[in-house]
Amino acid sequence: xxxxxxxxxxxxxxxxxxxxxxxxxxxxxxxxxxxxxxxxxxxxxxxxxxxxxxxxxxxxxxxxxxxxxxxxxxxxxxxxxxxxxxxxxxxxxxxxxxxxxxxxxxxxxxxxxxxxxxxxxxxxxxxxxxxxxxxxxxxxxxxxxxxxxxxxxxxxxxxxxxxxxxxxxxxxxxxxxxxxxxxxxxxxxxxxxxxxxxxxxxxxxxxxxxxxxxxxxxxxxxxxxxxxxxxxxxxxxxxxxxxxxxxxxxxxxxxxxxxxxx
Numbered sequence: 001x002x003x004x005x006x007x008x009x010x011x012x013x014x015x016x017x018x019x020x021x022x023x024x025x026x027x028x029x030x031x032x033x034x035x036x037x038x039x040x041x042x043x044x045x046x047x048x049x050x051x052x053x054x055x056x057x058x059x060x061x062x063x064x065x066x067x068x069x070x071x072x073x074x075x076x077x078x079x080x081x082x083x084x085x086x087x088x089x090x091x092x093x094x095x096x097x098x099x100x101x102x103x104x105x106x107x108x109x110x111x112x113x114x115x116x117x118x119x120x121x122x123x124x125x126x127x128x129x130x131x132x133x134x135x136x137x138x139x140x141x142x143x144x145x146x147x148x149x150x151x152x153x154x155x156x157x158x159x160x161x162x163x164x165x166x167x168x169x170x171x172x173x174x175x176x177x178x179x180x181x182x183x184x185x186x187x188x189x190x191x192x193x194x195x196x197x198x199x200x201x202x203x204x205x206x207x208x209x210x211x212x213x214x215x216x217x218x219x220x221x222x223x224x225x226x227x228x229x230x231x232x233x234x235x236x237x238x239x240x241x242x243x244x245x246x247x248x249x250x251x252x253x254x255x256x257x258x259x260x261x262x
Contacts, residue, residue, distance in 0.1 A: 001065045002058035003029045007087050007141070008123040010199035011164060029057075032068040036076045042236055042248055049238075053083040055107075061090040070101040083107070085162075089125065089141055091148025099155035106152050107190070108145055109162040112170050113180040115139040120169050123199070146184045153185025160188035160225060165206045165214050167194070178218035189222035191215050 030038060043049055052073050060066040061084075070082055081104045088108040098106065112118040118138035125137035132140060149159050161181045165171055178189055191214045193206045206214070215224050236248050 001030055001032070001035075001054045001069050002056050002060045002063060003065065004062045005058040005087075006062045006089055006126040007059065008125075009087075010121055010123055011166065011194055011197065013198045030069075032065055032072065035069045035072045038248065039073065039077055039080070045248060046237060049080075049236075051081040051083055052077070053085070055085040059087055059089070060084050061086050061094050067094075067097065067101065070098075070103060074102055078102075081105070085109070086148075087141075088145035088148045089127065090144070092144055092151050093148075095148060095151035095155050095157065098152070099157055103157060105158045105160060107160045107162055108149060108181075108186070109164065110142075110145050110149075110177055110181055111164050111166070112138075112173055113142050113146070113177050114173060115142060117170055117173055118142055121164075121166065146180065149181055149184040149186050158188070159186040160190060161186045161222065162190045162192055163214070163218065164192045164194055165210065166200065167204055167206050167210060171206065171210060171214065174214045175217035175220060178221040182221040186222060188225050189218040190225040191218060 039052060052070075054060045054066045054069060066084060070084075073080055073082060082102060083105040084098065084103055085107040086109075088110065091106070091108065095106075111121050115135040115138035118141060119135050122138065122141065123133065125132045125141050127140060149161075152159050159181075161178070163170070163174060163177055165174070170177070174191070181189075191211055193211055194200060194203060196203050196205055215226070218224060
């Protein structure tokens, strides 16, 4: 549902593709008017589904598509849980509108709360038509993320934090990030291991010991979410079972594997 983005993350490689198992990948961008039919078909494939999520491949709050999609979901499937993933740059401006659409959970990717670290992770921020870089961009992003978390929590939305664990950059900063976001109102944290790609293709992915250390550090302040398996943005199904996306969209040709939506 999200064709645009307002951050230039150094680890991100957004792709429209029928293959590849990783975040930021979807077979296509859905038109808003397709939403009711897609949900109806998904429920026919898996009647146990309870949640509709908007997770990319772009930034959900950078265009009106997600809001229009949730309005349709609210109208035709009012009992479905609604979730959204965001980088948080615009969350403080949009939190009340999301609450008005009965969005239950928002996941915010917060990789650092120190501008000196954050500037190593994002090349640029595009904010209301202005491009910012360096520590100025990093400081704005962090300020907006924390304020957005506060406003979302104040409006009754459960906030989960995603931290992309990047060895040598933010691996020693996880506890502080968890503490600051918990103070703002976040409840859950998901540690996502870096996929070496894009500008960070030459970095090493964190190992199991690195992940456990990061989870332990974050767990001092937030409950830890442990089910993420780098699923696609258009994944469909039940936790621990096959991804039904190829049957839902009809144009995905990859091996169905167990997945868990992060």
